Amino acid sequence: MVDGPLRVVSSASVDRVRHQQVHGPEEVLVDQPTRFGTVFGLASLRQPMLGPGSFGHDGLGGHLAFAHPVSGIAFAFLTNRPIPGPTPHTRLWRLLLAVAAAL
Incomplete structure (x- = not known):
């Protein structure tokens, strides 16, 4: 989803899903x-990721995976214990x- 040697999704496709x-x-x-x-x-305000242009998905308990093509960052955070309550979660932030x- 971001530029690099392993990129398999075109920039045009990324722009469409965003x-x-x-x-x-x-x-x-x-x-x-x-x-x-x-x-x-x-x-969004609820899940800002790395700001405008970021896209991905969060999950129950504080999980989050996203890409930010502008910075070239792909990020994933998965917990082994769920964090109760709605986002934002302190560890993730x-x-x-x-x-x-x-x-």
């Missing part, structure tokens, strides 16, 4: 505001802030 299709409250996530493209979730600071 095009916003839905924006608003999510009933499954207790009316939290979300944004979705064709396949993936998009950066600390990691995201460290990645953003390293850019």
Whole structure:
């Protein structure tokens, strides 16, 4: 999804899946505001990832995987114990802030 020697998805395809299709409250996530493209979730206030242009998906308990083509970052965080409650999760936010600071 990002540039590099292992890239298998074209830039045009990435741009298509990042095009916003839905924006608003999510009933499954207790009316939290979300944004979705064709396949993936998009950066939002609820899940900013690395900001505009990020796309991916979060999961129950604090999991998150996404790509940010502008920076060339692909990121995944999977926990071995779920974090209760809705996002944002402290551990995940600390990691995201460290990645953003390293850019």
